[in-house]
Amino acid sequence: MKMFAQATDTQLINVFQNGDINALEVLVYRYKDKIYSSILFLVKDKYLAEDLFQEVFIKIIDTLRGNRYNEEGKFLPWALRIAHNLCVDYFRKIKRTHFVASDERDVFELIGSVGDAADTKMVQSQSHEKIRRMLDLLPEEQREVIVLRHFAGMSFKEIADVTNSSINTSLGRMRYGLINLRRMMAEKQIAL
Template identity: 65%
Template sequence: MHLYQQFTDQQLVHLFKDGNAEAMECLVLRHKDKLYTSIFLLVKDKYLAEDLFQDMFIKVIDTIRSNRYTEEGKFLPWAMRIAHNLCVDHFRRVKRAPTIKTSDNHDIFEVINFSNDNAEERIMKNQSYDRIRRMLDLLPEEQREVIILRHYADLSFKEIATLTNCSINTALGRMRYGLINMRKMMTEKQIAL
């Protein structure tokens, strides 16, 4: 597995096409944190996020195996688009808006490695992440989505615009207003991170 870590995503896709299952495992490990966290922040349910994450990689595998994967862009934005579409499809199926959960039972930041932090630093980080998550929950859906895709999935504004079917300027505006709204919340509620 360590051998494949130096390979690019495209090289790993080609190796997987040639029958190397470890190449796909490396791709999954490389991108799972960003993809899972983005899905979770959109659906607000740990178990549903896990299911959609698995469905996303099944679609990725099926698409690559059937030679329908085109190398027009990067692997991560393509996988993120599949994940986003699965989330949208889920909400269309259940015909409801995403529910907002602020329960401490579901920590989206389990994927972050805290091995170098002491207990006090972990507690402080968890409290900050919880405050950010609660503020994100209060934003309008379009603003929340752009912030999640930009900061958690590391997508460019061009990729976000494509994914959300809006112009780059609209995506930039949603990000700007989302951050302004979060700053207002911090000021009004005297939230310190």
């Protein structure tokens, strides 16, 4: 495993396609948090997110084994696009237009906390909960762009690819999403 630590995504994919499963394990470990947290934020159900996460990597494995991967150097955006599409397919399948919020687990717990003091963690947890609730009030397109940008660390070009929109549309959605968040904070006098 250590020998693959410095390998690029493309190198890992090539090694996996040549039969070394350890290379895939490194890829999974490298991106699991970003992919899982993006899925969880969209579906808001821990168990469903785990199922969809597994489906994402099943699709990735099938594509890699079939030598159909052609997104050279863009593994994470490609994997996030698969995750996004599986979430959309799931919601189409159950014919719902809104997201189900059956799990109260704070999505921001997945990002990790800084600071060791209990009071710091409590304040941080309360701030994350406020942000999550405000994000839930945003239109889906704005919320999605903010999540992909700030929690998955994607560029606007990658976001545009994942959401099948233009870069300008993604930028606009981000701008309006942030404006709406600021307006909500001002209206509710929320300080983070």
